[in-house]
Amino acid sequence: MKIKFYGTRGSIPVCDRDYLEFGGNTTSIKITRDDGRISILDAGTGIRNLGNDLIKEGFDQHELFIGFTHFHWDHIQGFPFFAPAYNPNLVINILAMGKDRNIDNLQGIFEGQMKPEYFPVPLEGMGATFNYLKTDRDSWKRNDAKLKVIKQNHPGDSYGYRLEDNDKTVVICTDIEHGDTINPEIVEFCKGADLLVHEAQYTSKELESHRGWGHSSYEQAIEVAERAGVKKLAITHHDPEHNDLFLAKIEKKCQKRFPNCVLAREKMEIKF
Ligand SMILES: [Zn+2]
Ligand SMILES: [Zn+2]
Numbered sequence: 001m002k003i004k005f006y007g008t009r010g011s012i013p014v015c016d017r018d019y020l021e022f023g024g025n026t027t028s029i030k031i032t033r034d035d036g037r038i039s040i041l042d043a044g045t046g047i048r049n050l051g052n053d054l055i056k057e058g059f060d061q062h063e064l065f066i067g068f069t070h071f072h073w074d075h076i077q078g079f080p081f082f083a084p085a086y087n088p089n090l091v092i093n094i095l096a097m098g099k100d101r102n103i104d105n106l107q108g109i110f111e112g113q114m115k116p117e118y119f120p121v122p123l124e125g126m127g128a129t130f131n132y133l134k135t136d137r138d139s140w141k142r143n144d145a146k147l148k149v150i151k152q153n154h155p156g157d158s159y160g161y162r163l164e165d166n167d168k169t170v171v172i173c174t175d176i177e178h179g180d181t182i183n184p185e186i187v188e189f190c191k192g193a194d195l196l197v198h199e200a201q202y203t204s205k206e207l208e209s210h211r212g213w214g215h216s217s218y219e220q221a222i223e224v225a226e227r228a229g230v231k232k233l234a235i236t237h238h239d240p241e242h243n244d245l246f247l248a249k250i251e252k253k254c255q256k257r258f259p260n261c262v263l264a265r266e267k268m269e270i271k272f
Contacts, residue, residue, distance in 0.1 A: 001168045002271040003195070004030040006053075007046020008264040010175075010201050010215070010237035011074050018243040023266025025049070026074035027174060027237060029197070033145065034166045039065045041161060041172060046266070047078035054084055067095045069174055070158035071109050079110060080119050080126075090128040098149040098159045099136050106132040150189045152176040154214035162189060168272055173224070174199040174237050177214045182223050190228035194272040197264070198224055199237035203250070206239075218250055222258045232272065236264040 007013075007025035014024040026044030033039075038059070040050065043066060064084065069075060084090055096106055103109065110130070114123045123130070139148045146164040151157060153176060160173040171193040173186060190196050201215035218235060225233040235254065238247060251263040262268070 001034060001163075001165055001170060001194075002032045002269055003170060003197070004032075004050075004267065004269040005046070005234075005236065005264045006030060006050040006267065007042075007044040007078070008236045008238055008266055008268075009044075009074070010199065010239060012240050013045045013074075014240045016243070018245065021244040021265060022238055022242075022247045022263065025266060026077065027069075028078060029172065031163065031170070034168075037061065039067065041067045042069055042075040042174075043079040043082060044074050044076070045078040045081075048081040048083075049267070051081070051083040051085070059084060062089070063091045063093065065093045065095055067097065067161060068159075069152075069161070069172070070154065070156060071103065072156070072158075072175065075175075076109065076113060080114055080121065084128070086127045088127040088129075091131065092128045093131045093133055096134045096159075097140065097147070097161075098138055098151055100151060100157070101134060101136070101159075102157045103134065106134045148189070150185065152186070153179065153183070155212070158214070160186065160189060162193070169193045170195045170197065170272070171228075171230070172197040175214055176216055177212070178216055178220050178224075182220060182227065187224055187227045190224055190230055193228065193230040195232045195234065195270055196225050196228065196230040197234045197236055200235045201237050201239045218254055222254060222261065225258055225261070231260065232270070233258055233261040234264050234268075234270060235261065238263070 006028040025046035028047035029041045148162040158175040198221040200218040200221040207217040
């Protein structure tokens with residue numbers, strides 16, 4: 001399996017000169033399974049480049065799943081710029097899995113941000129066929145692949161995803177606030193993953209003044225990785241105020257404590 005980061009930034013895109021290494025787009029992750037099938041998690045501004053790359057690579061799937069952790073701006077804003085969604089031969093399944101999903105109208109979320117007040121092209125004018133899959137199920141199995149989700153503490157809720165395929169496991173936990181101690185259910189959810197993608201928007205000191213904003217510190221991301229015994233940790237959802245210099249220093253500190261750890265960079269690909 002491999003994953004590729006298109007967008008590593010939390011909250012809002014940034015395009016300043018000292019943000020080029022780690023990148024300025026907001027969250028979208030391309031997941032490629034061993035059989036070559038591609039899925040996507042979240043549709044932040046990075047999904048524009050993701051879609052353009054798919055087209056360049058000759059993407060010819062008839063059906064594409066796009067899962068969503070939640071629907072804050074930084075996770076849906078790129079969707080109207082996802083070029084494959086303008087292909088009338090493509091079926092796009094928009095997936096929101098998990099119990100107690102705090103949404104009444106999944107289709108309305110995507111239609112809403114493309115209303116004429118906000119965007120020139122309506123959702124139904126894009127061209128692809130959209131299916132809206134909202135399910136209370138916490139797990140789902142298809143052939144060799146097993147997908148599980150867990151509800152995370154975040155304003156308006158968010159969901160972590162765990163994908164097991166061909167004896168390889170990736171867990172993606174973004175937009176999660178643990179509180180004073182690490183949530184043991186999240187540790188359990190991440191157990192034994194080959195790759196854990198965990199957000200960290202703040203340093204421990206910054207977290208003190210951002211309680212209730214829905215995010216984690218670097219130290220917390222590492223603690224989850226250590227306690228869950230994961231093989232590799234990739235930290236993402238960088239704060240828009242953290243430039244390349246700052247993040248490079250943080251990465252060195254993180255690697256001292258958890259050597260197999262990286263801070264995600266735009267278009268970084270991890271195979272496992
Ligand atoms: Zn976010
Ligand atoms: Zn969020």
